[in-house]
């Protein structure tokens with residue numbers, strides 16, 4: 011199959027590689043670039059565990075083709091770990107024991123980061139809307155929502 | 166929310182091992198020790214592990230029929246595909262396996278018994294090639310008549326799912342009926358049922374039904390196997406049961422010359438289990454495939470669809486209940502018949518049926534009792550453990566029925582429960598005696614919390630508000646000799662590594678184990694590391710199921726810590742000539758009551774020993790090991806009555822209440838408030854208990870309000886994805902959840918603790934059904950209780 015050369019910024023570093031036109035961004039990140047925080051929970055856009063930031067906006071990397079990342083800026087939790095809002099969120103998530111198995115955590119944290127970077131005074135409804143695409147089977151969501159609210163208050 | 170305030174003070178307080186001193190770490194909501202790893206995205210799950218460029222991928226050939234004979238398999242085309250390394254069929258593996266009953270094969274050999282069953286596998290250098298290869302395998306089938314319904318499966322002319330049932334080996338407490346589809350029949354007979362019904366002022370009979378459900382852990386199953394040139398098999402599996410898996414792998418594949426020591430199972434973090442990753446499902450396929458490609462790791466990764474149709478599902482259940490009650494509100498008789506649809510293979514599911522059969526009286530004193538819990542084979546996917554292990558299913562019928570009968574007699578349903586609730590020492594359905602329980606306290610606390618008895622009105626005239634309160638209990642379902650063990654070792658700086666094989670499945674096991682050791686040894690939790698298991702290095706744990714590891718594994722860790730403590734004290738007594746009874750541990754030092762200025766820092770001696778006066782060193786690395794087995798348990802009883810054994814180690818009890826708003830026109834339901842009180846004996850980490858309550862409730866409510874597995878008449882699952890099988894999002898949270906922790910100590914639990922993981926989901930179905938009736942006057946007797954069902958019932962009632 012024809013290979014494409016693509017280049018993009020991944021967590022602040024420039025990467026270039028060859029992909030097939032049908033290669034999915036999530037698979038390329040995990041399989042070829044060693045980036046493991048985005049997870050494959052459903053491979054069809056339903057669960058949000060594959061969430062990454064593309065040019066500052068959350069996308070489901072299981073629904074994006076790798077060729078779409080050409081020229082873009084991709085940030086995963088590995089890269090977001092140094093962002094201000096991500097760190098504040100992580101601190102409260104930790105204190106409040108917000109996650110259990112943790113499989114949904116990278117996706118939830120990126121969705122919450124996107125929200126707070128654009129709106130530092132969200133209502134509870136805004137918070138819920140921001141993470142409504144991230145399924146969590148363990149927590150019942152309450153500790154996650156509470157931790158985000160607390161992060162907002164504590165800023 | 167301040168959880169400490171929510172805790173009811175223990176009646177019989179768990180004794181601190183430092184007599185007279187308060188617990189300092191146990192009972193505190195410390196942050197999880199695996200918290201940062203997970204929150205930073207550093208935690209590795211099985212599919213995140215790297216195996217290098219030699220990694221092979223497997224794809225399966227699956228049965229399109231619910232029941233068929235395999236006439237031929239042609240693998241020649243697939244074998245020729247460039248990149249295919251191996252094509253494997255059932256003929257290569259003929260040993261049956263199972264957890265409690267050996268009724269499964271690695272691959273279907275001559276018969277397929279459910280849609281999606283594995284028939285062959287293609288191993289290739291790339292996952293896409295493996296899939297393409299699987300499409301090239303030609304299987305010729307002869308379709309056979311199939312049975313999809315547990316009640317129809319009992320009819321005389323029903324097709325037999327396992328004609329060879331007679332030859333299957335199983336645990337001694339199963340009673341299969343060869344020549345039928347009955348895989349196990351648990352009977353309980355206690356007291357005089359006929360007399361109980363004669364003594365009743367009201368007898369009511371009805372049927373309640375519960376469909377199958379899927380666990381929907383967000384991480385799909387995955388397994389990687391490597392059979393190396395030296396003949397050892399290493400498996401990396403996403404599993405709740407590394408040791409049970411090792412045993413099943415070794416037993417099933419022993420014809421390849423494997424013994425237990427040659428099989429190593431490594432389980433990293435898992436992205437949710439809920440019972441779905443207990444036992445052995447797809448992992449055996451990866452193990453078998455690894456043997457066919459020596460020297461190369463091979464990965465099998467379940468798709469979300471396979472996650473739905475080819476792992477364990479929750480059993481479907483039809484419950485026929487007949488209950489007698491006196492005017493005064495005493496249950497005089499209960500005749501409970503549970504028909505379980507356990508699917509094509511019941512090696513695990515039959516024990517769900519057994520567990521429910523032992524306990525279907527619920528947390529009530531019922532002197533005249535008959536329970537028939539019948540495990541039936543059908544041509545639907547195999548069922549197994551699911552958080553609650555059969556209790557959600559029978560509680561739906563039982564707790565619905567109790568409320569209806571109380572109402573019919575003009576009695577208060579909560580008072581009714583209070584009156585019949587089981588007490589410590591009461592006789593259990595199988596004859597043993599009830600452990601200490603805080604159930605009355607739980608009922609009382611919940612009753613207050615939901616303002617029971619106060620009728621509430623919705624601001625919206627189209628909506629009505631209903632209330633309900635129910636009780637629950639559950640015991641760990643495990644073999645009587647299921648055991649736990651732990652190693653604990655000190656490091657140079659006085660920090661500790663603990664090795665256990667209880668799995669961190671999200672519940673917080675690692676943190677709780679650290680807290681237990683911390684309490685005994687006075688080493689802060691931040692200086693203790695507990696890792697997920699590797700069967701080569703970590704000691705034995707049966708499985709992480711049944712909400713038993715805080716109790717079982719916790720006891721083992723406590724014993725390991727006590728042993729390490731003994732070694733420390735012995736050493737100090739020997740070298741410093743201090744009386745051991747005067748020594749104690751505090752703040753990472755050994756101190757002495759009779760010599761206040763004596764303080765020996767752990768980091769000064771726990772590895773390199775203590776220097777004696779003659780300059781020699783005494784001691785050496787401080788370690789401890791601990792083992793726990795419930796030596797009082799036994800599963801052997803009279804098959805006709807169930808009397809005689811002690812199959813269950815103890816019960817955790819509780820009560821839950823709800824305030825529910827129901828739209829009369831659309832049937833839409835909104836949970837305004839839910840309160841759940843559970844007697845966990847001792848909350849070692851209250852925040853983590855709260856996590857179980859809040860998370861378990863939402864998972865429970867989802868089974869009542871939205872979820873439902875739909876099959877067509879050919880046995881094909883119609884909704885194997887999250888678009889068509891809806892699990893709750895953050896938008897579906899109840900308005901308010903009130904967790905209530907009751908602490909009546911479990912005498913044989915670590916610091917009095919008993920399990921709580923499953924209990925928080927099991928009361929949800931009757932809560933909703935009873936509150937719907939309270940609100941809009943209709944009774945729904947089949948799960949799920951969807952808004953459509955409610956709206957239609959309200960409409961029908963108006964006519």
Ligand code: FES
Pocket residue numbers: 049050051052053054055056057058059060061070071072073
């Ligand atoms: S894996 Fe992308 S949304 Fe589920």
Ligand code: FES
Pocket residue numbers: 109110111112113114115145146147148149383436437671
């Ligand atoms: S913490 Fe397990 S899925 Fe969210």
